[in-house]
Amino acid sequence: MPYEVRGVVATKKGAPVTIETIHVPDPGPGEAVVTIQACGVCHTDLHYREGGINDDFPFLLGHEAAGVVEAVGEGVTSLTPGDFVVLNWRAVCGECRSCQKGKPQYCFSTFNATQKMTLSDGTELSPALGIGAFVEKTLVHAGQCTKVDSSARPAAVGLLGCGVMAGLGAAMWTGEVEIGDSVAVFGCGGVGCAAVAGAKLAGASTIIAVDLDDRKLELAKEFGATHTVNASNEDPVVAIQGFTNGNGADVCIEAVGNPKVFEQAFYARDLAGTVVQVGVPTPEMKIELPFIELFGRGGRIKPSWYGDCLPSRDFPMLVDLYLQGRLDLDRFVTETIDLSEVEDAFHRMERGEVLRSVVVL
Ligand SMILES: [Zn+2]
Numbered sequence: 001m002p003y004e005v006r007g008v009v010a011t012k013k014g015a016p017v018t019i020e021t022i023h024v025p026d027p028g029p030g031e032a033v034v035t036i037q038a039c040g041v042c043h044t045d046l047h048y049r050e051g052g053i054n055d056d057f058p059f060l061l062g063h064e065a066a067g068v069v070e071a072v073g074e075g076v077t078s079l080t081p082g083d084f085v086v087l088n089w090r091a092v093c094g095e096c097r098s099c100q101k102g103k104p105q106y107c108f109s110t111f112n113a114t115q116k117m118t119l120s121d122g123t124e125l126s127p128a129l130g131i132g133a134f135v136e137k138t139l140v141h142a143g144q145c146t147k148v149d150s151s152a153r154p155a156a157v158g159l160l161g162c163g164v165m166a167g168l169g170a171a172m173w174t175g176e177v178e179i180g181d182s183v184a185v186f187g188c189g190g191v192g193c194a195a196v197a198g199a200k201l202a203g204a205s206t207i208i209a210v211d212l213d214d215r216k217l218e219l220a221k222e223f224g225a226t227h228t229v230n231a232s233n234e235d236p237v238v239a240i241q242g243f244t245n246g247n248g249a250d251v252c253i254e255a256v257g258n259p260k261v262f263e264q265a266f267y268a269r270d271l272a273g274t275v276v277q278v279g280v281p282t283p284e285m286k287i288e289l290p291f292i293e294l295f296g297r298g299g300r301i302k303p304s305w306y307g308d309c310l311p312s313r314d315f316p317m318l319v320d321l322y323l324q325g326r327l328d329l330d331r332f333v334t335e336t337i338d339l340s341e342v343e344d345a346f347h348r349m350e351r352g353e354v355l356r357s358v359v360v361l
């Protein structure tokens with residue numbers, strides 16, 4: 001029996017989102033229907049609404065979610081109705097050239113559901129990041145469901161589905177932060193604070209948070225920042241050198257997506273250090289650097305998509321760390337809201353008032 005449920009839809013560029021009736025088909029081969037319990041509000045949802053991703057309106061928004069498997073389609077053996085899962089947008093194919101090379105975390109051909117969810121008039125919806133989870137039930141590929149410990153709080157662990165994982169992984173996987181490293185994180189929103197938390201988990205001994213907003217710097221301290229720099233008052237490069245014996249940080253993580261901030265991260269890095277780019281730039285942005293500086297400083301510049309995570313490996317492990325009290329995912333949940341409050345949550349996010357608003361169903 002197909003499902004008729006309520007969901008948050010962006011119908012056209014820049015227009016406020018609306019609640020619509022969504023038609024969710026029964027799961028086909030390889031698919032699953034998931035009853036959503038919680039879904040975080042991410043900048044990417046707002047980018048979709050603003051037409052910044054593509055023009056495939058209408059979008060079913062939401063993609064940082066946890067829920068319970070309602071039904072599975074033919075051939076699905078990895079899931080059973082009743083399983084508690086965090087949704088992911090990296091359902092690895094196992095067959096592309098990256099998977100074949102043993103690097104599924106970069107899979108170039110990830111799976112999404114084949115069937116479409118629709119509005120009641122039959123208009124096909126484009127689900128955000130192939131998920132679409134500001135909705136009572138959603139249709140995904142079974143590989144997009146990662147089973148985790150069911151005693152975890154959905155509003156907290158659902159955030160692993162996107163932004164928090166991106167930040168944790170930017171430090172742990174892309175940046176390969178090691179015990180005793182110095183790390184600087186530029187931008188202390190949800191992703192940046194998660195990068196601070198990831199650096200702490202990985203054993204960094206110096207964690208420098210950089211932002212323009214003192215409130216965000218205070219939050220970064222709660223996640224483990226040992227030093228803070230307000231870049232509106234002082235040069236972050238000089239400040240970071242000052243906290244690292246004049247050398248610069250071993251790993252600098254850019255979590256803003258701004259060429260000027262990238263440049264600061266580049267110069268605030270120690271020789272042979274690593275710059276991780278996890279902030280998402282816009283298409284017109286350009287970076288310009290003296291070529292000799294790029295060569296002469298050595299080290300690495302590494303973009304980080306989704307924290308280079310492998311959901312099947314990382315989500316259960318991170319949920320266990322959360323349940324052990326070693327990773328404070330609850331602290332990312334600034335507020336819980338209803339489906340009808342997503343538009344307001346976008347505005348609070350734009351004003352920098354929240355780390356995460358989380359829709360709870
Ligand atoms: Zn693949």
Ligand SMILES: [Zn+2]
Pocket residue numbers: 042043044045063064162163
């Ligand atoms: Zn996201």
